[in-house]
Amino acid sequence: MTCSAGVQRACPADLPGGGAAPAQLGGPGPARPADDLYAPGEEYVFGLARPGRGAAVVSTARLHNHFYGRIPCEDDLVDRIAKEGAHELGHLLGLDHCDETSAVMYAPRSLDELDRKRKMLCTACAARLVAG
Numbered sequence: 001m002t003c004s005a006g007v008q009r010a011c012p013a014d015l016p017g018g019g020a021a022p023a024q025l026g027g028p029g030p031a032r033p034a035d036d037l038y039a040p041g042e043e044y045v046f047g048l049a050r051p052g053r054g055a056a057v058v059s060t061a062r063l064h065n066h067f068y069g070r071i072p073c074e075d076d077l078v079d080r081i082a083k084e085g086a087h088e089l090g091h092l093l094g095l096d097h098c099d100e101t102s103a104v105m106y107a108p109r110s111l112d113e114l115d116r117k118r119k120m121l122c123t124a125c126a127a128r129l130v131a132g
């Protein structure tokens with residue numbers, strides 16, 4: 001599997017319905033999973049959701065071990081995509097970020113923080129989801 005990062009794109013402008021992307025924020029067209037993404041105020045993001053538009057994207061660019069000079073591992077990649085996908089789905093369902101570092105709605109600031117998360121909601125987020 002190859003996954004060169006290529007051009008870094010701005011998430012908000014590239015998500016469906018996000019409007020035209022300012023030229024300095026990246027090229028035109030929708031974000032693709034292998035695009036390296038960033039958002040205003042962030043050097044990079046693993047993914048982004050726009051609940052109001054029902055749209056979300058997960059970038060695989062920084063989820064690969066080789067991006068960090070580590071030994072490639074397909075299981076690690078699939079695990080991270082599942083966590084980030086669940087995280088963005090949580091946003092689409094109305095959940096915000098969570099301070100519980102082991103919970104799926106925690107916003108990791110590094111690959112190691114992402115790897116320490118589990119694919120589960122914390123008790124408080126699960127209750128918020130059930131309560132609507």
Ligand SMILES: [Zn+2]
Binds near residue numbers: 087097107
């Ligand atoms: Zn998030």
Ligand SMILES: [Zn+2]
Binds near residue numbers: 097105121122123126
């Ligand atoms: Zn939580």
